[in-house]
Amino acid sequence: MLIESKALVLACSAIGAGLAMIAGLGPGIGQGIAAGHAAAAVGRNPGAKSDITSTMLLGQAVAETTGLYGFAVAIILLFANPLIGKL
Template identity: 55%
Template sequence: MLELAIGIILGGCALGAGCAMIAGIGPGVGEGNAVAKACEAIGRQPECKGDVTTTMLMGCAIAETTGLYALVIAILLIFVAPGRFVDILMNAIGK
């Protein structure tokens, strides 16, 4: 019975980590848009390539934030959460 419970905990943590990384879609689309617009801008005005590239990298870094939140949650779910949850289970059943 205990093995089943721990198995459910581990499986739930892995599934949760996978689901959290769905958030990777958003930054991907957003950064793609940003880079596409930057390419257009450089095509229109090749002389301001440096400024456009710097601004684009800054914008990409900020757009990446939501994806990184999801990444941190996924890392916590994989490396930290299973141990904590198993400890909580053991305390609850008094072992």
Template identity: 50%
Template sequence: MVNGSTELVAAASALAAGFAVGLGAIGPGIGQGSAAGDALAGIARQPETEGRVRGVLLLGLAFMESLTIYGLVVALSLLFANPFLK
């Protein structure tokens, strides 16, 4: 590759990594807030179900957080393991 195109690929990779992390965190962040709010509302209505609701909430939050980690993995791959930057 020509030097100019290598710099362009590096810049595009950095921009794409930023988008991967940013957009990968928006959805799970909104989902986690919504899930936590609904779980609190459910517990407030029926306090006897608190243990079950909390368990399901924590499992759901873990799955949502894994989506953010996938975005981080994509971003790190774009930054450090990019095959186009040889």
């Protein structure tokens, strides 16, 4: 059975979107480490809780960026596929 070229591109795009979301691994680990250290810091110095929390949130948000780049690639592959136009 022959596969249409468009169907092949769509199938590979779906796989690629799934692979792009593997980028979610890194931010997850990074945010976990940040939260763990923040918890340890609060344990050592409970008085500075609000400062520690705001610093942790800022760091986590920056660490999240790489995961969101992967998400953007996945969204583009699924809903605004640039490869179909090249057929």
